[in-house]
Amino acid sequence: MNIEKGEGLTNVLFHEKKDITEDANKIQEKLENFIENNPAEFNESDEDSLMGKYEELEKRGLKGVLHVIHQETPSSELLLRSLPEKWKKKYYHRLHIISDESAAGYSKELTSGIIRPEDDVVGISKDGIISLANKKRLEEALKNRVGVISGGGPGNPKDPFYLPLLKAMEKGLREKTPGAGICLGHQLYGELILNSLRKESEGVVPGYLEGTTSIESVTDEGKKNKVFEKLGDQFTVASFNEYHLVVPVQKRDEFSHGKVLTRSMATDYPTSLSLHGEVEDQVITTQRHPEIGMKGAGEDVILEDKKFNLPSGKEIIIPAGNHTDMLLLAKYFVFNYDKLNKKYGFTEEDIQDLFIKERMATHLGKNFYGPLLGYMADLRLKQ
Numbered sequence: 001m002n003i004e005k006g007e008g009l010t011n012v013l014f015h016e017k018k019d020i021t022e023d024a025n026k027i028q029e030k031l032e033n034f035i036e037n038n039p040a041e042f043n044e045s046d047e048d049s050l051m052g053k054y055e056e057l058e059k060r061g062l063k064g065v066l067h068v069i070h071q072e073t074p075s076s077e078l079l080l081r082s083l084p085e086k087w088k089k090k091y092y093h094r095l096h097i098i099s100d101e102s103a104a105g106y107s108k109e110l111t112s113g114i115i116r117p118e119d120d121v122v123g124i125s126k127d128g129i130i131s132l133a134n135k136k137r138l139e140e141a142l143k144n145r146v147g148v149i150s151g152g153g154p155g156n157p158k159d160p161f162y163l164p165l166l167k168a169m170e171k172g173l174r175e176k177t178p179g180a181g182i183c184l185g186h187q188l189y190g191e192l193i194l195n196s197l198r199k200e201s202e203g204v205v206p207g208y209l210e211g212t213t214s215i216e217s218v219t220d221e222g223k224k225n226k227v228f229e230k231l232g233d234q235f236t237v238a239s240f241n242e243y244h245l246v247v248p249v250q251k252r253d254e255f256s257h258g259k260v261l262t263r264s265m266a267t268d269y270p271t272s273l274s275l276h277g278e279v280e281d282q283v284i285t286t287q288r289h290p291e292i293g294m295k296g297a298g299e300d301v302i303l304e305d306k307k308f309n310l311p312s313g314k315e316i317i318i319p320a321g322n323h324t325d326m327l328l329l330a331k332y333f334v335f336n337y338d339k340l341n342k343k344y345g346f347t348e349e350d351i352q353d354l355f356i357k358e359r360m361a362t363h364l365g366k367n368f369y370g371p372l373l374g375y376m377a378d379l380r381l382k383q
Contacts, residue, residue, distance in 0.1 A: 040365030042084040050084060050370065053377040054091045057146050062380060064091030065373065066141055067149045068165070070184055072096060072114045075152040079182075079291040082365030087373065094119040095141045097165055099126060128160030138168050147178040147376030150185030152289065156243050157184065157191040166192055173277040176383055178376035181285035183241055186273070189283050190245040193257060193275045214239035214288055215265040216272070221253045222261035225274060226375050227284050230367040234265060237288040237364065245287065247273070262286065279383075284375065290368040 054064060069076040076094070083092060096115050100123045115121060122138045124130045130138070142148060150169070155162065170192055172179065181189040215236050222228040247270045253260040259281070262272035272286035 040082045040084075040369070042366055042370055046370060047084045047086055050087055050374055050377070051090075053374065053381065054087065054146060057377060057380050058091075061144060062146045063144050064093055065147045065149060065376065066145050067092065067094050067151060068185070069094055069096045069114070069119075069151050071154055072098060073152045073154065073184075074114065075183070075289055075291060077114060078289075079149075079151065079369070082291045082369045084370060084373075091146070093141075095138075096121045097138075098123055099161070100124060100129075124161055124164055126159075126161050128163040130164040135164060138164060139171065142168050142172045142177070143175075145172070145177055146380050147180065147373075148172055149180045149182065150188050151182050153184035153241070155184060157188045162188065166196070170197070173282065176278045176282070178379040179277070179283040179285075180372055180376065181283065182291075183287060183289055186285035186287045187241075187243060187245045189275060189285050190247075190273070193277060193283065194245075194248060214271070216262040216288065217265050218262055219253045219260050221259040221274070222272065225259075225261055225281075225284075226378070227368065227371045228261050228272065230371060231364075235364070237290055239288045241287060262288075279379065282379065284372060290364040 058064075067076065067079065080088070094116070096119055098121060120137065120141050122130075122134045122141070124134065148169070157166070166188065169179070169188065173192070179189055181187070215234055217234045218228055218231055222231075247260070249255045249260075250269060258273050258275040260270040260272070261274055261284075263269060264271050271288060273284075274281045275283040275285060277283055
């Protein structure tokens with residue numbers, strides 16, 4: 001199977017970057033302090049049960065869960081807050097996919113912040129060229145895993161940059177490795193399973209940047225799913241994405257190669273899926289960010305669509321009904337801080353205000369990632 005290179009789509013991966021500023025270092029430090037001081041609280045018996053499953057799989061030669069982090073995305077730090085402590089120390093591993101340009105100056109001894117000394121790093125060129133050494137490192141990192149979590153962006157899965165990763169993920173699917181896709185990871189698994197393998201979808205298309213709070217409804221299929229069953233009829237979660245996975249069917253909750261688990265309350269569009277790979281329900285994906293779940297939509301929502309022209313000249317639309325604070329967060333995460341500070345006037349304090357405990361939901365970490373880790377272990381135990 002050959003995964004074709006995407007054509008005619010804006011490449012947002014390699015925008016102009018400056019050296020990290022003192023302000024950005026302060027933001028990173030405060031973010032890490034927030035994570036350390038606000039861990040998700042897991043029931044001890046639930047965590048012990050999870051550890052028992054992974055210890056059994058370790059005896060079978062499997063190596064815990066790999067979290068694939070794309071382009072040093074800051075949301076990977078918030079996912080840390082959402083994982084059980086005992087499990088995380090023993091069975092959680094991180095692999096960073098970065099550009100060759102970044103990899104050229106990379107040194108584990110000098111790295112701080114998002115890339116840690118114990119993490120693995122793979123460099124890929126913007127044209128999708130990967131060295132034999134990096135290809136082997138990528139394949140080895142995904143091999144014999146209990147499961148793989150493919151995290152958030154930036155980027156479009158049709159960018160040539162992601163071709164080596166997609167091929168490695170396909171190999172993992174063939175080996176019956178359970179997968180989970182968050183945001184860009186949702187699009188990557190969708191592109192791989194629905195478009196490249198099954199030819200049931202157009203893959204991803206440019207769309208709204210939903211940099212905001214999203215209210216999700218859980219479908220009947222979602223209520224039967226072990227990951228989503230604890231989230232009730234609906235929940236509120238953070239969402240920011242510039243590209244959109246085209247799902248083959250929009251009204252039915254079950255289709256040939258998957259199931260719809262959640263829908264947007266605003267648009268009724270599928271936002272979380274269970275996808276069939278080599279085994280049924282092998283991959284769970286969501287366009288949203290459960291690690292940044294919001295407790296409520298708040299009072300400061302925008303009442304009409306807002307258009308913004310980015311420094312690249314591209315126009316994005318923020319749909320009505322979204323949370324203005326999350327709009328600021330999305331701008332910071334996705335685009336250049338200095339330029340946005342000058343263009344829109346938002347400050348470090350604006351960003352930090354998003355990371356206070358009262359605004360963040362801890363229940364999604366406990367009630368989403370815990371069950372997700374158990375779900376992947378259960379699939380492996382059945383094999």
